[in-house]
Structures are given as C-alpha cells and as structure tokens.
Amino acid sequence: MALDPDFKKWLEKRFKNKVKFNESMAGHTSFRVGGPADAYVLPERLEDLVELVNRSRQNGLPYTVIGGGTNLLVKDSGIRGIVICLAKCLKKITAKNAGNRSVMVTAMAGARTKALCRFAIDNGLKGMNFSLGIPGTVGGAIMMNAGTVYGSMDGVLDSINVLMPTGRIKKIKRENIDFSYRSVTWDEESRNSGGTSPIILEGCFRLYASDSTELKTEAEAILKIRKKRQPTSSYSAGCFFKNPESGKPAGQLIEMAGLKGKKIRRAQVSRQHANFIINRVDSSSGATAADILELMNMVQERVSKMFDIKLEPEVKIVGT
Ligand SMILES: Cc1cc2nc3c(=O)[nH]c(=O)nc-3n(C[C@H](O)[C@H](O)[C@H](O)COP(=O)(O)OP(=O)(O)OC[C@H]3O[C@@H](n4cnc5c(N)ncnc54)[C@H](O)[C@@H]3O)c2cc1C
Structure with a gap:
C-alpha cells in the first residue's frame, strides 16, 4: 500500500528528520535483515505518538510498534504502513514507596531493560536481576513476557499503561493481564482492535528493598554465565524457537x-x-x-x- 501523498507531507512536516521513507529495517533489528518500511518514525514525546496513532487511524494506515528490534525477523519485502520505533523516547524510570518494603518502579516503554536492571541494583531493589542481559526495551520485554531461567516479566509486573488504537490511554492491572510463555494479552477491547495492537507506554514493577552490593554480585554472576552460553556478539534475535511445554528444550x-x-x-x-x-x-x-x-x-x-x-x-x- 503506497502512502497517501497528503499523509506523507503531514509526516514530513510533523516529524522532520525523525521520519524516514522506504527505510530498510536491517539497520533497526538485531538480526540485521529486513526490507523497507513505508515510513519509519521515531516520535520524541508522548504527544507525538498519540497524534501519530490518531492520524494513522484516520487515514486507515496500519502501524507496527517496535522497541529495540531484538526479537524481530522482518521479511525481505519489508513492512507496509508505518513503523513506530519507541527506542528513542519514553525513557523515564521512577520509583515510589509502596509499603511493606515494596517499591513501585515505573519504567516507560522506551527505556532499555538494561537501564531498568541498573536502576533496580543502584537503588537496592530486588526483582529485576532475572532479566539481566536481555537486550531491547521495557515495552518489548513486557509484550514478549521476556524471561530467563530465573524468572520473567509476569513475576514483577503490577500494571501497564497502554495507548489504544482509538487514541485512549488505559491502565491495565496485572489481574486483567493473561501472561503466558513469551506472550501477554489482555481484555477483549485490545484483542479486537482491528489488527492494530495497543502500544505499551509504561510498566509498573513491584520490587523489594534489598542490598545493592548483594544484587550487584548476583548480577555479575548471571551475566558471566549468559556470556559463556550464548553467542551474544553475533547478529541474532536471541532464542529462535519457544521451548516445548514439556520435555527437552x-x-x-x-x-x-x-x-x-x-x-x-x-x-x-x-x-x-x-x-x-x-x-x-x-x-x-x-x-x-x-x-x-x-x-x-x-x-x-x-x-x-x-x-x-x-x-x-x-x-x-x-x-x-
Ligand atoms: C542476544 C540476544 C539475547 C536474548 N535473550 C533473551 C532472553 O534471555 N530472554 C528473552 O525473553 N528474550 C531474549 N531475547 C529476545 C529479545 O531481546 C526480547 O524479547 C526483548 O525483550 C525484546 O525487546 P525489544 O524492545 O527489542 O522488542 P522488539 O523486538 O522491538 O519487539 C518485540 C515485539 O514486541 C512488540 N513491541 C515492542 N515494543 C512495544 C510496545 N511499546 N508496545 C506494544 N508492543 C511492542 C513488537 O511489535 C514485537 O511484536 C534476546 C535477543 C538477543 C538478540
């Protein structure tokens, strides 16, 4: 589907050097393959993102949201419509006391999972070390229910804020999220949103007060093992296949x-x-x-x- 010329003009005017047309996805994925996206947009603020989603809907254009592109295999023919990359925006991470030694950490979708782990360690908060070494963003990690042998996002996630394709922002609590192996889904409205998925804006994680030095020692050991077992310096998208439900991995x-x-x-x-x-x-x-x-x-x-x-x-x- 070619981009409507008026919509293209609007994108150019609104996003200037933050929009690229016919942009090869090979440069935006850890696999280093993939054909062109009709338009590739890097919104810088939440307002830009909301406006982009609204305009895309009005123009009947599909969009695909990506974070670090570390779990993606983009076909050689590329992606029709708009690719919205959140890796350069929505990066804030904050914490607030939630009582009973627990702390609610809010990480925006564009923050690196690595930055969230670092934040937790620096602030003496236990719970995120399971995700050490997982590349990409918090948004991608939530969407994939990313994890390792030590745990996965469902173990720490308390709620998410999402931008619905209708332009509405909605909070979804963990009890309304269906977590499964490397996937999350939530209510009917999201599932039936016409083929264009909601965008995760931020996740709230319940972590617990702990000792920063102990967490750091544990982190170093986890990263050492990962480096030994995985080809971390090659171009890939991590584990290609899901482990079968039972039996051998x-x-x-x-x-x-x-x-x-x-x-x-x-x-x-x-x-x-x-x-x-x-x-x-x-x-x-x-x-x-x-x-x-x-x-x-x-x-x-x-x-x-x-x-x-x-x-x-x-x-x-x-x-x-
Ligand atoms: C070397 C290597 C090691 C890895 N190790 C692990 C591991 O140990 N465990 C593990 O689980 N994974 C691992 N992965 C896979 C990958 O890093 C994770 O799945 C990661 O969390 C994906 O984040 P991302 O930002 O790169 O998502 P992307 O690859 O950009 O996107 C993944 C999916 O999430 C969607 N998405 C992304 N952001 C949003 C958002 N804000 N809102 C809605 N949807 C969104 C995309 O549309 C896509 O469907 C590894 C990958 C590599 C390259």
Whole structure:
C-alpha cells in the first residue's frame, strides 16, 4: 500500500528528520535483515505518538510498534504502513514507596531493560536481576513476557499503561493481564482492535528493598554465565524457537537432530547455542530474511520428523 501523498507531507512536516521513507529495517533489528518500511518514525514525546496513532487511524494506515528490534525477523519485502520505533523516547524510570518494603518502579516503554536492571541494583531493589542481559526495551520485554531461567516479566509486573488504537490511554492491572510463555494479552477491547495492537507506554514493577552490593554480585554472576552460553556478539534475535511445554528444550532437540552449525548461505544454527540462528554478516554480504526462514523451516521439519515435536518460533516474524 503506497502512502497517501497528503499523509506523507503531514509526516514530513510533523516529524522532520525523525521520519524516514522506504527505510530498510536491517539497520533497526538485531538480526540485521529486513526490507523497507513505508515510513519509519521515531516520535520524541508522548504527544507525538498519540497524534501519530490518531492520524494513522484516520487515514486507515496500519502501524507496527517496535522497541529495540531484538526479537524481530522482518521479511525481505519489508513492512507496509508505518513503523513506530519507541527506542528513542519514553525513557523515564521512577520509583515510589509502596509499603511493606515494596517499591513501585515505573519504567516507560522506551527505556532499555538494561537501564531498568541498573536502576533496580543502584537503588537496592530486588526483582529485576532475572532479566539481566536481555537486550531491547521495557515495552518489548513486557509484550514478549521476556524471561530467563530465573524468572520473567509476569513475576514483577503490577500494571501497564497502554495507548489504544482509538487514541485512549488505559491502565491495565496485572489481574486483567493473561501472561503466558513469551506472550501477554489482555481484555477483549485490545484483542479486537482491528489488527492494530495497543502500544505499551509504561510498566509498573513491584520490587523489594534489598542490598545493592548483594544484587550487584548476583548480577555479575548471571551475566558471566549468559556470556559463556550464548553467542551474544553475533547478529541474532536471541532464542529462535519457544521451548516445548514439556520435555527437552528447543536447543537440545536441535542439537540432537544434528543441526548445530547447519548453514543456509549466511544463516547458521549457532555452534555455541543451537536455539540461536545467527546472521553471519561480513563486509561483503549477510543472510537475507529468506535464508533465515529457509533454515527455520529445515530445523522445524527435521525436529518434527525425528521427535514428532513442532517447534514454534519465539521470534516475531513481521512484514508482508
Ligand atoms: C542476544 C540476544 C539475547 C536474548 N535473550 C533473551 C532472553 O534471555 N530472554 C528473552 O525473553 N528474550 C531474549 N531475547 C529476545 C529479545 O531481546 C526480547 O524479547 C526483548 O525483550 C525484546 O525487546 P525489544 O524492545 O527489542 O522488542 P522488539 O523486538 O522491538 O519487539 C518485540 C515485539 O514486541 C512488540 N513491541 C515492542 N515494543 C512495544 C510496545 N511499546 N508496545 C506494544 N508492543 C511492542 C513488537 O511489535 C514485537 O511484536 C534476546 C535477543 C538477543 C538478540
């Protein structure tokens, strides 16, 4: 769908150098692949975001919101409509006493998960260390119910504030959020919002007073283990597949299927951690999204044939 010329003019006037047209998504995702977004917008303030959502709705244009792009595989054909990136705005993190040694920390969606962990450690607040080493933003982490063996967002999240596609801002308490493995959903209104999802603006996290030095020591140990186990310096989107509900984890199944190190052109199953697909970019070339998808299919087929288990991608595959 081509952008309406009047809408394009409005975007240029309103967002100036914060809007780019036909912008390759490869530069905005940790996988370093992906075709162009019709328009890529970096709003700087909440008012900009609300206006953008309202105008998009009035013009019947779909939008996709992203944070750090660390859990995304954008197809080579790119994304139609508007990509709204929150990684450069909504970054504030604040805390207020909530009684009984608990503290409510509010982190806006564009803050890095890393910054939230750092804030918690610096202020002697226990609860966030499970998410150490998870790249990306708080908004993305909430949406993905991101987690590790030590816990996930559902363990600490108390409520979220979301911007509905109608332009209304709504608070949703944890008892009204359905958390599941690497996903969250909430009420009917959100589910039936016409294909365009609500945007998480901030999350409130209930943390507990603790000792900053102890938290720091624990953090260092967690990060050390992660670095050893994961190919953190390669281009990837983290674990590619969800772990099956029971039995062996996805990485172990892939390894048992003999696929560790398997390559399709420049897409490769990591030798270090078989649930990571990495893009072996060098100065002259890299994988395409199609290469990664081909490798994904091969892994799914082989694992299904050998173990009768259908691996589901954890990575969000987006684009036309
Ligand atoms: C090296 C590496 C290690 C990783 N390790 C882990 C790990 O240990 N555990 C884990 O769970 N994940 C891990 N990941 C995956 C990823 O980092 C997390 O899922 C992360 O929380 C995604 O955040 P993001 O801001 O990059 O989201 P994005 O990738 O930008 O978006 C992810 C999804 O959330 C949606 N979204 C983003 N922001 C918002 C918002 N504000 N409102 C509504 N929807 C939004 C997007 O539309 C998309 O569907 C890893 C990734 C890498 C590259």
